Amino acid sequence: MIPKYSPFSDSVRLYEVGFNEIVDFFYRLAEAGDKLREEGVWLAYGPEKLPEALEKPVNGTVAVKLGFPIYQKGGVVMDVTNVEQAGIAEDAGAVAVMVLDKLPYDVRKAGGVARMADVKVIEQVMSSITIPVMAKVRIGHYYEAMILESIGVDMIDESEVLTPVDEKHHINKWLFKVPFVNGARSLAEALRRIAEGASMIRTKGEAGTGNVAEAVRHMKLIMGDIWRLRGLSAEERLRVAREYGVPHQLVDLTARLGRLPVVNFAAGGIATPADAALMMWLGADGVFVGSGIFKSSDPSERAAAIVLATSMWDDPEAVAEAQRMVSEAKSMMGIDIRKLSPEELLQVRGAEA
């Protein structure tokens, strides 16, 4: 059950198997499939190339890992720190909860080293609600991830909100059966994480500030970079792939799909229903809400309102109704990002790797 990690032997092979499968899976999945079939690419990657017959159920396949976040789309994942908050999130219609030791806002205030949440708390939350339970690990911390996989967490967030343990490398996520979500501020960062095996990407934003500005900036950057890719020739894409440090197939796939090849959520600073709807409108597949809910003084109403606004983002009347459910006087106070010193920014952590 515990993946055996040897940095110099098996990982390279596993990486390649994983990469072929990710291409295969999304070629089947995405709208672009039809066009690709005409071009003959379908035959190279299509159903004919599926794994051999499965006589017995097989766990942790790439389809299963990439499939999980698809069923989170259009939904809200809420940060919680205990069973009570998890119950509020489930009743409000969250698609999953993210268990943390401290909400990002409190991480900021407390300072020190932020680590994985208490295993006992995660297990209590898992046995008290029916929706998926996610938890965060520090960037590069293989063993926190293996612990979370062994207790059965549904998804692991390798998060910059916690203190990174490896400044140079992220976890090789192909080694795990549990899917991973990673933060990204640009297309290059997102594609590097996907190449490492992330099943889902979220914008980093600036967690714990109640200010959505950074999340907006990251989402626009990623979408803008994708649109630029679409206009490039094959040679130019090759150059971009080298510059990003990712396989060129991944760059090609992104350009053809016109979106990230995995599910992409918005995160970092979302505090109101309108914030959530804005992020959906900018192209997010769903949202993560951290401090925004449980640092406000109307968490139940706010949670339900953000769920409504996220799902109905394309209907301004419904979003207005959601906005009516909350009171601005009860929103979290928020922190002006310009008043934070560069060392206090969470979003830059792990960005260079």
Place this chain on the structure above:
Amino acid sequence: MRIGVLGYQGGVYEHVYMLRRTFDRLGVHGEAVVVKKPEDLKGLDGVIIPGGESTTIGILAKRLGVLEPLREQVLNGLPAMGTCAGAIILAGKVRDKVVGEKSQPLLGVMRVEVVRNFFGRQRESFEADLEIEGLDGRFRGVFIRSPAITAAESPARIISWLDYNGQRVGVAAVQGPLLATSFHPELTGDTRLHELWLRLVKR
């Protein structure tokens, strides 16, 4: 033919995509629309309830006033297909493997008993080849935190079984023009199950 996909949350566009491919395959003129509001229910020939979180989909369908009119239409013969969370929403009786009985907004139109998260958590999610009554050859089932169909009463009937850890459970069931699956046919690019269901949809 106009097929609606309940579009609050989950694998909505995967179904829309599969429907378009199935229309092409069958050579019928069809339209796939996303259903979010009561007025979207008008003029549908069938409805698909996609996978996602059944609690979220149920809460939003109820809040936006779609749940009741949809139940009425399905009871009056509107064909429906539910995958994973969709199967839970169609089921008459729902239990959860971990927390037991739990009340959540559902359609409750099929005479089947469904157990949520039957196979366990995401770690236990799996792929397996299935035999499905009415389909030639095996069908790749992708099970993601899936429910299982543990009982069916006439007129509902289980059409696919899976041996899981020595237990035989249902993974697909039909009842007239209603089809429920605990796996995700929209993830495999294999349109045969969608074809099977669209044949049940009267023009």
